[in-house]
Amino acid sequence: xNKWLDKPWMIRIVSLLLAVLLFxxxxxxxxxxxxxxxxxxxxxxxxxxxxLEDIPVRIxxxxxxYVVGGVPETVKVTLQGSASKVTSIATRKNFDVFVDLEGxxxxxxxxxxxxxxxxxxxxxxxxxxEVEVSIEERATEEFSVNIDVVNKDQIEAGYEVVNVSSDPxxxxxxxxxxxxxxxxIIKGFVDVAGASESFSVDDxxxxxxxxxxNELNVRIDPPTVDVEVELASPNKTVPISMETENELPExxxxxxxxxxxxxxxxxxxxxYLATLEQISTQPIDLSKITESGTVEVNLNVPSEVRKVNTTxxxxxxxxxxxxxxxIEDVPIEIEGEPEDTEVAFTNPASGTMNxxxxxxxxxxxxxxxxxxxYL
Numbered sequence: 001x002n003k004w005l006d007k008p009w010m011i012r013i014v015s016l017l018l019a020v021l022l023f024x025x026x027x028x029x030x031x032x033x034x035x036x037x038x039x040x041x042x043x044x045x046x047x048x049x050x051x052l053e054d055i056p057v058r059i060x061x062x063x064x065x066y067v068v069g070g071v072p073e074t075v076k077v078t079l080q081g082s083a084s085k086v087t088s089i090a091t092r093k094n095f096d097v098f099v100d101l102e103g104x105x106x107x108x109x110x111x112x113x114x115x116x117x118x119x120x121x122x123x124x125x126x127x128x129x130e131v132e133v134s135i136e137e138r139a140t141e142e143f144s145v146n147i148d149v150v151n152k153d154q155i156e157a158g159y160e161v162v163n164v165s166s167d168p169x170x171x172x173x174x175x176x177x178x179x180x181x182x183x184x185i186i187k188g189f190v191d192v193a194g195a196s197e198s199f200s201v202d203d204x205x206x207x208x209x210x211x212x213x214n215e216l217n218v219r220i221d222p223p224t225v226d227v228e229v230e231l232a233s234p235n236k237t238v239p240i241s242m243e244t245e246n247e248l249p250e251x252x253x254x255x256x257x258x259x260x261x262x263x264x265x266x267x268x269x270x271x272y273l274a275t276l277e278q279i280s281t282q283p284i285d286l287s288k289i290t291e292s293g294t295v296e297v298n299l300n301v302p303s304e305v306r307k308v309n310t311t312x313x314x315x316x317x318x319x320x321x322x323x324x325x326x327i328e329d330v331p332i333e334i335e336g337e338p339e340d341t342e343v344a345f346t347n348p349a350s351g352t353m354n355x356x357x358x359x360x361x362x363x364x365x366x367x368x369x370x371x372x373x374y375l
Contacts, residue, residue, distance in 0.1 A: 048083040050090045051076060057113065058098040061135070066106070067176040070133040071099055075113060081122035089118060097126060099133065106135050136176035143186045144170050145206060147227055150189055155231075156196035158267035158307035163230040164190070168222070171206055175218035183218075184211045190227050201227045236273040237265050240299065240313060245283035248319070249290060253360040255318040257284075264299065267307040279308070284315060292318045320360050 054074040095117035112130045147164045188204040203224040208216045282298045
């Protein structure tokens with residue numbers, strides 16, 4: 001045995017083994033109470049890095065008295081250290097990230113993001129590391145809710161919105177005093193596209209706007225309202241006025257022109273209906289009328305009218321043309337006959353003659369007596 005120890009290479013081997021043994025003993029001693037991670041450290045598996053996203057941030061401040069702006073809702077936290085501890089914390093997420101604003105008062109402040117509930121022997125990186133926050137006094141005010149009706153032009157023809165109401169009619173807004181003072185209007189929106197009867201909509205979101213139309217991020221109580229939409233269909237029956245244009249062709253006489261439908265039901269706003277007295281047809285072109293018959297004509301519907309019960313009507317048109325008529329045995333009367341004279345007709349011996357006349361039948365039918373004067 002002594003001979004072996006006398007050899008230099010043997011002494012080197014023994015020294016190396018003692019050094020390794022001493023390192024293992026020291027490492028085990030430092031980690032034996034650390035969840036048995038001494039063995040992991042020895043085998044090079046201790047260090048691990050994990051990044052946790054969307055970790056919520058807690059604000060330490062009396063939020064009944066103050067409003068805080070600038071604090072992110074969530075942050076990113078990176079953990080580095082013992083694999084078992086990093087994995088345990090990353091899985092449970094049983095730690096807290098917060099900003100402590102107690103005692104700072106109103107105004108703008110740059111504050112660090114702090115954490116608690118993480119072992120001190122782990123390296124922790126919070127991103128962002130610090131934030132600029134604003135602290136303002138809290139204000140609460142009650143506002144009336146306005147309901148905007150959208151797509152009115154797409155409502156069922158003939159209908160109109162006559163009333164819109166919300167329940168509740170007022171909501172409470174809570175925010176910083178500067179923001180509350182800048183509130184211009186509280187709105188909810190309801191769509192009436194295709195509606196043909198009164199209806200209700202539950203849980204309509206309420207939004208808050210300033211004078212420039214910018215939506216404000218405030219606390220709203222309640223955040224939604226129930227909306228009732230009342231529809232009506234105002235209408236009125238009015239006479240139809242028949243319109244014409246141009247002149248009849250030569251040789252054509254108009255005997256009569258009548259509409260088969262004399263009235264039309266009109267759907268429109270109440271105020272417009274109050275002034276509406278009649279609806280006219282599109283002009284009938286008389287220059288194209290050559291014979292009696294029925295013509296379909298469109299109604300001239302004003303843009304204010306939402307709906308009519310008919311858009312066309314029939315016009316019955318009767319016309320006549322020039323005709324010839326023979327009137328027989330028209331007596332011949334002599335005017336200016338000298339006294340003491342006697343006139344006798346030799347041809348025709350009867351003193352009568354046939355007369356041919358031409359004209360429109362309606363005129364000819366009114367001829368009751370015809371005489372022929374001979375001078």
